[in-house]
Amino acid sequence: MHVDEKKIIDLLNDSGLVTKTDISVAQKKSKETNQSIGQILVSGGKLTEKDWNKIQAISLGIPFVNLEGEKIDMNVLTLIPEPIAKNSNIIAYKKTDQGLEVAMLDVENLPVIDFIKKKVGARILPRMTSPASIKEALKQYKKSLQADFEDIIKKESNSLKTVSDNEPGSSAEKTEKELKELAEDLPIVKIVDTLVSHAILQGASDIHIEPGEESLIVRYRIDGILHDAMVLPKDTAPGIVARIKVLSNLKLDEKRLPQDGRFKITNEQGSVSFRVSTLPTYFGEKTVIRILRENAKGFSLEGLGFHGEALERIHDGMKKRTGMLLAAGPTGSGKTTTLYT
Template identity: 30%
Template structure:
């Protein structure tokens, strides 16, 4: 037992846990179920060792800490530095698969928060001098002006960890309390998943392949911000025969590099916008053009006209459902007849949180819960709900999957869109052609134990409130 070497007073005080044994490269730590995976990752980086959690009661943990409170457990300077360093922040964020880091100043302190599985959680409170030093270091490394704090700025850092590279996109905005920094983490070793792995059903995959096989036309991936549109876009690209096609992308930014296709980063300062890039690409004899997002009338108009003159165009739009895509394009000034002629398919999607397999618990659904799922009252239904443990940072959820609906614009649908009088009536008619709606996809995930009823209710209310 090497207790005395491990009983650093500040660590015990900060984390309220008890490292009690070292064995080779393993450190055994007594903790309660209330401790999070984030705590384990912090200790792993501090000790540079594997952390083995040993779950004990709160009373047992209190006794262990109390019995050794009089020992010499002073914290070394190098560990104190590690607890507050930029490197530790990035390493922990990457290990936790965080997508964003937010550094937010307030009156007398600052807060670091991480976005994990779509949700923000507190990571660390900072004193104002720590916050100022951290912001200056990040801005300097990102090539930003550390003296300019009155205007928004953007920057980039390529960060290496364990022989892997991560692209950090940095943005700053001035607030009344100081600069707020947001760091988006792009995982360079990202593996492009196939459609089944993303959550699409077998029928939906077949429908998507039929849409992709069209010689020309506009394919739109729709959904709110953070719904996985870009991931789905890359998976669709992966379904194409890259070796036989001239494919170009116009993105902001290029998130994942793919061999065999031409990827363009837009540069607003240099005048390389989506519309300017699209005009240039169309002079390069393309078979397929991928536009990161249709944001303005100019881009929409060029994309629509290109798709009806022999090109296959893929893009994304921020809308809530299929009809929202058409309305958005009409709002941009595109004629409905031209939109209908151009559209080949629409994919609408959202991301739903998956229950943690290490702690989810079963229960028998009651009458009201069966009604929410439109299932017979007599049916014996076992559902799952979140609990929370050290492996899911106490949230009860770990990872996300997509819930989707797919529309292939055949002649019948185009006829409805052209002749339809009211928007709401068209929406109702389009429901018949949806291959597994978002709500029905989510229902299947609830019944299979992949997600919770709470997640289903959240998305059911959103969708039914919109359609």
């Protein structure tokens, strides 16, 4: 990020945060080490990182925001998927009629700003923040989901029907009618609804529900990468799987063979279809749910991130009468989307 050194020095002098001697020493070291004056002052303990970020923001004429301790609306936060937020150090924290306000470490990261603008379809208003602020804000992605589950489990602990697959009378021995009753248990319904709604909010393409020896692990696939979302008590697994089977019209009492099904929900964002697969494993049935957004907007190659030489090579390749274009990548990385664009 380019900042005017003279302006920075003037601001540091005016701020009174550091002495002129410290600034002079830092200026000399800056020329020797090719580090910025601010980095030298911060590493030397003469200036806090937050104060340095504020000085940078003032020099660039951009507002500084501190998100530490701030509760961000989940609907706004998840406009930027967690992996992008983490990799690019950018947090969506406020949406107004003027646009989407985002806190960033590098407000001149134009490719990221342009990508987010195309993704959310709104004007992006960059604000500078500190690394500590970004770190705290990133925790809210998981905090919101965790809080929802803890709230459900805490409030409904007395009525939550749980069963261990290894206990006598467990779901392995239960009739279809009993499993259906388990699937319609209100806390189980709330847990599954919460899992699905958070996956949609975070832009996940898949939900993986994997039983372990002592717990049930929930993972979301976002931009082709699996991310741990939540760890639930192991004894909630039979009820959650049964609930998903009911929604997908699968056989409740069939646990030894893989099954495939579908279901659909409609929310304020439109219709969303889900393709469900269950697979028997050593610790119980694993469930994978593919999320298919029916009202997804059309993409352009530019919107998918192809620019410059890469975009030209694709266009040149499509004009040729022989040969082929290969789209390769992990599950959920966007191969089909790219080919259909």
